[in-house]
Amino acid sequence: MIAAPANGSSLCFKPLGIRIRRRDCRLRPMASGSVTYVSVVVAAFNEEEHIARLLRSLNDQTLRPQEVLVANDGSDDRTAEIADRLGAVVLQLPHRGPAVARNIAARAARGDVLVFLDGDMACAPEFLERLVAPVAAGHAVGTFTREIYLANPENHWARAYAALRWSPPDRLLPTDFPDRWDNFRAVRRDRFLAVGGYDDVGYGEDMTLAPKLGEKAHAAPGAICFHFHPSSIREVFENGRWVGRGAAVRTLRHPWRTHSLPRAVHIALRQIREGRTPWVLPARIVYHLGVWLGLAQSTFAPERHWK
Numbered sequence: 205m206i207a208a209p210a211n212g213s214s215l216c217f218k219p220l221g222i223r224i225r226r227r228d229c230r231l232r233p234m235a236s237g238s239v240t241y242v243s244v245v246v247a248a249f250n251e252e253e254h255i256a257r258l259l260r261s262l263n264d265q266t267l268r269p270q271e272v273l274v275a276n277d278g279s280d281d282r283t284a285e286i287a288d289r290l291g292a293v294v295l296q297l298p299h300r301g302p303a304v305a306r307n308i309a310a311r312a313a314r315g316d317v318l319v320f321l322d323g324d325m326a327c328a329p330e331f332l333e334r335l336v337a338p339v340a341a342g343h344a345v346g347t348f349t350r351e352i353y354l355a356n357p358e359n360h361w362a363r364a365y366a367a368l369r370w371s372p373p374d375r376l377l378p379t380d381f382p383d384r385w386d387n388f389r390a391v392r393r394d395r396f397l398a399v400g401g402y403d404d405v406g407y408g409e410d411m412t413l414a415p416k417l418g419e420k421a422h423a424a425p426g427a428i429c430f431h432f433h434p435s436s437i438r439e440v441f442e443n444g445r446w447v448g449r450g451a452a453v454r455t456l457r458h459p460w461r462t463h464s465l466p467r468a469v470h471i472a473l474r475q476i477r478e479g480r481t482p483w484v485l486p487a488r489i490v491y492h493l494g495v496w497l498g499l500a501q502s503t504f505a506p507e508r509h510w511k
Contacts, residue, residue: 240340241270242332243315243393246292247305248274249511251323252282254432259290261326267333270315274323275305283323301509303409307401310393316340319390320410321429326355328428335390335427344422346391346413350383352376355430362433364487365440367480368472376431383423386414391421406509407450437490442511444491448498449509459499468492 244262248255255274262272274287278299288294295312297305310318317339319332331349338344353375356362363373372378387410395417403412414420434440453459461467468488475484502509 240317240336241315242267242317242319242336242390243310243313244269244272244319244321244332245306245309245313246272246274246287246321246323247277247302247309248279248283248287248323249277249299249302250279250281250283252279252286254324254326255283256286256290257326258321258323259287259292261328262332263291264329265327265332266330267336269319269332271313273309273313275309277302277305301404301406301409301511303402303404303406303412307404310396310401313393316393317390318393318396320388322431324355324432326430328430331427331429335424338422338424339390339392345395345417345419346388346421347424347427348385348387348389348421349427349429350377350379350381350423351426351428353428353430355432356435359433359435360481360483361435361437361440361487363481364483365433365443365491367475367484368488368491373480381423384420385423386411386420388413388421389427390424391417404509405451407447408452409450411452437486440487441490441494444494445498445501446494446511448495448500449502450498451509453495453499454502460496463492463495463499465489465492 246255246258259272262269272292273295274284274292275295275297276284276287277297284294284296293312295305295309297308306320317336319335321327335347335349338347354362354366354371354373357374366373366376369376391413396413399413399416401413402409405412434443447453448463453463456462468491469485472485472488476482
């Protein structure tokens with residue numbers, strides 16, 4: 205386990221006396237003829253429920269990463285303990301949000317390609333091989349996957365959250381989603397560092413990389429993974445509050461009106477008539493209340509835009 209400075213500006217890490225295990229694994233040479241190393245970066249905040257599942261799925265990859273770095277973003281649960289026990293390199297950070305955590309971990313990484321995952325994900329065995337192949341072959345600076353599925357469809361709050369995010373019931377992106385996108389899952393480390401990584405803007409930080417790189421991520425066919433949506437009404441509320449604190453929502457012309465409760469109810473009732481789960485009604489109400497609280501908090505403390 206490694207501690208990082210609070211300001212996130214230096215990589216003078218201080219060992220905490222806990223043994224670190226790094227797994228060095230080569231990826232097979234791709235079309236470029238060079239050997240490519242992969243570093244997986246996981247920004248995690250209170251992910252003790254899911255982090256073990258993610259790390260075990262990474263251990264079962266057909267192409268295993270050189271290292272898995274878990275940037276523990278100020279968690280106050282057992283996230284760091286579990287990640288360390290399962291062999292990840294744990295960076296202990298103050299709670300500043302995923303952009304800061306990912307940028308610090310990217311600078312500490314040793315791989316040629318960075319893969320950014322969330323702590324509430326899990327990956328199919330060929331995920332990394334499929335995701336990284338276009339980058340290693342020189343066909344793309346970075347990639348994303350359209351094949352990210354809902355991991356907990358049995359949970360009614362998760363299904364409701366999919367509806368309020370306008371996602372299909374069983375996956376995060378529709379099957380006809382474009383093959384270029386601003387959201388990178390894998391990216392060349394040298395290009396990532398050259399543009400300064402992600403902008404620290406709160407929710408939506410993962411969309412800030414493409415404009416700086418001057419190109420979009422390419423879809424990687426067959427890179428299958430799974431994401432756990434919020435499974436309780438509290439999690440739905442907290443996600444809404446995070447959105448309200450971020451910079452993206454303030455780009456809307458009328459953010460308060462866009463997230464008003466009458467509008468939330470109107471949209472939810474329309475979705476129910478179209479066949480979505482009835483739980484989308486309370487989910488939308490609670491989510492929009494969270495956005496409103498986040499907007500109010502950002503008015504008085506704009507620098508505090510993380511969860």
